[in-house]
Amino acid sequence: MSDHNREDVAISWSEESKEELSDLQQEILVTSRLNPEMNATDIASETGASESWVRKTLNEYEDDLEMEKETSSSGGSALGSLIMLPFKLIAVTFKFALWLVALPFKILAKILG
Numbered sequence: 001m002s003d004h005n006r007e008d009v010a011i012s013w014s015e016e017s018k019e020e021l022s023d024l025q026q027e028i029l030v031t032s033r034l035n036p037e038m039n040a041t042d043i044a045s046e047t048g049a050s051e052s053w054v055r056k057t058l059n060e061y062e063d064d065l066e067m068e069k070e071t072s073s074s075g076g077s078a079l080g081s082l083i084m085l086p087f088k089l090i091a092v093t094f095k096f097a098l099w100l101v102a103l104p105f106k107i108l109a110k111i112l113g
Contacts (some may be wrong), residue, residue, distance in 0.1 A: 021061070024049055028057045 012046075027047045032038065036044075040058065044051040 024053070025057045025074070028054050029061055032058060 024047065028043055028049055029045050031046050035042070038046070040051050043049070043058075045052045047054070049057075084104045
């Protein structure tokens with residue numbers, strides 16, 4: 001089990017979804033969020049749910065959970081994505097420049113090689 005407390009997990013559902021979710025389904029989703037390495041069997045064992053119920057719950061609410069994971073990993077807003085954009089562009093440009101510099105040497109190696 002993860003070192004995080006369940007209270008520390010920031011998972012939000014729409015009011016409609018929350019009304020649809022049972023306590024067990026919420027537990028399944030929280031366990032999945034806290035332990036991304038766990039598979040359905042592990043989550044079932046941890047929560048006391050059947051493996052088929054875990055799979056059904058994850059399949060049904062996976063999109064909501066993934067959207068929340070992406071939001072929380074970017075600092076909770078689109079601002080995090082905007083801040084990281086220049087760094088990502090620099091990294092891609094740098095990788096392209098390295099590839100471009102190495103290209104003549106690769107061609108020469110093929111010709112001589």
